[in-house]
Amino acid sequence: MMEHYAFFLVGAYGMFALAIVVEVVAVRARLRRARLQRGTPR
Amino acid sequence: MSINWFKYASPASFLPLSATLAPWFLAVAALLGAIGLYLGLVVAPTDATQGDAYRIIFIHVPTAWMAMLIYVVMAAWSALALGYNTRLSAMMAQALAPTGAAMAFLALWTGAFWGRPTWGTYWAWDARMTSTLILLFLYFGVIALRSAIDDPRRADRACAVLSLVGVVNVPIIYFSVKWWNTLHQGSSISLTGAPSMAMSMLAAMLVMTFAVWSYCIGVVLWRVQAIIVERENGAAWLAQRAPA
Amino acid sequence: MSDARAVLPAFVWALGRDLRLAVRSRGELGTEIAFYALVVTLFPLTLPPDPALLDTLGPGVLWVAALLSSLLALPRLFAGDFADGTLAAIALSPRPLAALVSGKMAAHWLTTGLPVVVLAPLFALAYHVSATDIAVLVAGLALGTPILSMLGAIGAALTLGARGGGSLLALLVLPLYVPVLIFGAGAVGAVHAGLSPSPHFSLLGAGLLLAALGTPFATAAAVRIALD
Numbered sequence: 001m002m003e004h005y006a007f008f009l010v011g012a013y014g015m016f017a018l019a020i021v022v023e024v025v026a027v028r029a030r031l032r033r034a035r036l037q038r039g040t041p042r
Numbered sequence: 043m044s045i046n047w048f049k050y051a052s053p054a055s056f057l058p059l060s061a062t063l064a065p066w067f068l069a070v071a072a073l074l075g076a077i078g079l080y081l082g083l084v085v086a087p088t089d090a091t092q093g094d095a096y097r098i099i100f101i102h103v104p105t106a107w108m109a110m111l112i113y114v115v116m117a118a119w120s121a122l123a124l125g126y127n128t129r130l131s132a133m134m135a136q137a138l139a140p141t142g143a144a145m146a147f148l149a150l151w152t153g154a155f156w157g158r159p160t161w162g163t164y165w166a167w168d169a170r171m172t173s174t175l176i177l178l179f180l181y182f183g184v185i186a187l188r189s190a191i192d193d194p195r196r197a198d199r200a201c202a203v204l205s206l207v208g209v210v211n212v213p214i215i216y217f218s219v220k221w222w223n224t225l226h227q228g229s230s231i232s233l234t235g236a237p238s239m240a241m242s243m244l245a246a247m248l249v250m251t252f253a254v255w256s257y258c259i260g261v262v263l264w265r266v267q268a269i270i271v272e273r274e275n276g277a278a279w280l281a282q283r284a285p286a
Numbered sequence: 287m288s289d290a291r292a293v294l295p296a297f298v299w300a301l302g303r304d305l306r307l308a309v310r311s312r313g314e315l316g317t318e319i320a321f322y323a324l325v326v327t328l329f330p331l332t333l334p335p336d337p338a339l340l341d342t343l344g345p346g347v348l349w350v351a352a353l354l355s356s357l358l359a360l361p362r363l364f365a366g367d368f369a370d371g372t373l374a375a376i377a378l379s380p381r382p383l384a385a386l387v388s389g390k391m392a393a394h395w396l397t398t399g400l401p402v403v404v405l406a407p408l409f410a411l412a413y414h415v416s417a418t419d420i421a422v423l424v425a426g427l428a429l430g431t432p433i434l435s436m437l438g439a440i441g442a443a444l445t446l447g448a449r450g451g452g453s454l455l456a457l458l459v460l461p462l463y464v465p466v467l468i469f470g471a472g473a474v475g476a477v478h479a480g481l482s483p484s485p486h487f488s489l490l491g492a493g494l495l496l497a498a499l500g501t502p503f504a505t506a507a508a509v510r511i512a513l514d
Contacts, residue, residue, distance in 0.1 A: 005095040005159055012098040012155040016105070019144050020257070027265045034271035038280060124507075176461045183458045190448035199511040200444050204458060207440055207504055211462050214493075218465035222472055 053130050053270045054279040060263040060270075067260030074253035082246035095159040098152050100246050104254035106149035106170070109177055110212075112142035112258060116184070117209035120202035132198035133273065135205060136188060137266035141258050143181035149174050169223035173216040180208045194273055296381035300389025301396075307366075308397045318359050319401050325351040326409045337414040344413025345423050345474035352402045352427060353463050356434040357456055359398040360442040363390055364509065368446050374513050383509065384502035391432075391439045391501070399431030415474075422477045426470035429490040436501040437462045443508035466493065 050056045082100035089096045116138040123131035153171050154164040165171070184201050191197035239247075274280045308315060329347045333339055367373035376386055406427055410420045441459035448454060473486035 005093055008095050008155045008159045009097060012101060012152040015151050015155075016101045016148055019148055023141065023144055023261055027261055027268060031264065031268035031271065034268045034275075038271060038275060176464055179457065179461045183461065186450060186454055186457055187444060187448065190445070190450040190454055192449075193514075196511060196514055199514075200448075200508065203440075203504060203508050203511065204444055207462070210500075211465070214465050215461065218468040218489075222468045 051126075051128055051130055053133065053274050054277075056130055057267060057270050057283075060267050064260050064263035064267070067256050067263065071253050071257035071260055074249055074256060078246055078249035078253050081242060081249060086242040086246050087240060092160050095156065098156040100250045101254075102149060102152040102156055103247055104251040105145045105152060106174060107251060108254055108258050109142060109146035109149050109174060111255075112138050112145060113177060113180065113205075113212060114209060116142060117205045120205040123198055124202045124206075129195075129198070129273070130270075132195075132202060133266055133269045134262075135202065136198070137262045137269055139181055139184050139188070139201075140265065141262050143178060143185065145254075145258065146174055146178040146181055150178065167223070169216070169220035172223070173212075173219045176215050176219070177212065180212070184208070292381050293385040296379075296385035297389040297392070299381075300376075300386040301392045302389075304390050304393030305396065308393065314362070315397055315401075318355060318398060319405065321358055322351050322355040322402055322405065323409070325354055326412075330413070340413045341415055341419075342478075344410055344415045345419065345478075346471045347413070348406050348409055348423060349427070349430075349467055349471045352399075352406075352431060353434060353460070353467060355402055356394075356398055356431065356438055356463075357459060358452075359394060360438045360455060360459070361452065363394050363439055363442045364446055364512075365442075368512065373446075373509065377509060377513050383506040387439065387443075387505045387509065388498075388502045391435050391505070394439065395432045395435040399427075399435055402431055403427045416478075419474050419478055422483050423470075423474050425487065426473045426483075426490060429487065429494055430466045430470040433466050433490070433493050433497045434463060436497040436505075437466075439505045440501055440508055443505050443512060446509075446512035466490070469493070 050059055078100065082097055086097070088094050116135045119131045119135040119138065122128065123135060150171065153174070157166065158164045184204055187204055188197045188201050191200055271280065326347060329343065330340060333343070364373060367376065377383055379386065403424060406424055407420050410423055415423065438459050441455050441462070444458065445455050469486045469489045473483035473490070476483045476486060
């Protein structure tokens, strides 16, 4: 199992990177949407 | 000169502050992250017992730490929100929950991917991982409660009470799960074994911890901007403000 | 402002009222007990009928079933009164809300927890659990089910008027139930292994005291938030 450590490293670091990307994209979209909806009745 | 602690206590004054601060924290996070990953993946030596798979600790430990820390900080803001009845304190608590949940999820995921190559299993019901799983449920609870209550101020207060009840329970839950786990230690795998640390490993871990910490602060300050704009929709100060 | 001497009468009044209401809907109580029996019955159907296996799993199953039964009965605590405005009237009372809420919690335990404690030995026998283990199980349930009622009340109050129904309540409350489950089931496990259950009981007792001191106020705060 130890020999295939690359799979586990990629799996762990990959999810780490993915989570950051998803969170950043989501927050950016949320802020953009909020700014667009400023002044419009909710 | 006395500090006016309440200067930034209104959403109106905090919005520009967070807009200024957030990018800095994210930049620091990126820089520290690059250094930390270099130290962890290139400089730190291969471990004698765990090979190269141990390098997952450089993201597992920071995310696990942040999952716990964010919950406590969220509870602190919740206490302020209930005590001072301030909107912004509640907004900060609201902004923290999703990042805390993400950190808890990452702690579980990286822990599983560390466990499989080193101890042969993705999941063993050990104390820390089980407590982190319950912590993830606690985060889900706060997030779910917020979306289930329509009135934002009522949701603020309900989530604040829930967070405070949760923060009292987190040490109790951790203690009880640890208790349960140590009783059954004989038949289960111990996942407490981090490799004995070389200096470079320790340095990498520390740098990554600060990197993830800075990232969390940055992304939370970013999210709180969105929350402020969402919730202050229709307020005069926001309408007059030039789009940032 | 609330008077300290008003605490006991408030508690007794709320307890009596909720018990009277519960007695009037006896059918509802019956179905809750039937739920407990059903859950307990389901597990052995998934396993080979090996007495040793059932003996090992039994206490845990009985505990989880107790948690679920407590959970199932929680909406009844406040929802009815909330819907017809009685809860608002109760909150306006000069009596301390924490005391009134405690009376409701006690009624919840008497109608949900106590039947579980009483019925558990019956089902434990069906799981081939030994007599000493049963005694420890019942003692643990007796200490633990009140804690479940008290913690659950906070969740019930927080979710008043919120969408999401029972699953939201379960999500909020079940993590809080975990320590009670661990120490209660752990006590039986300890005795089963020949060790003493007293540390478990001490912790459950401490939890009971802590819950009794803290949960009424947290619940009262949650009720006031819901009524705003």
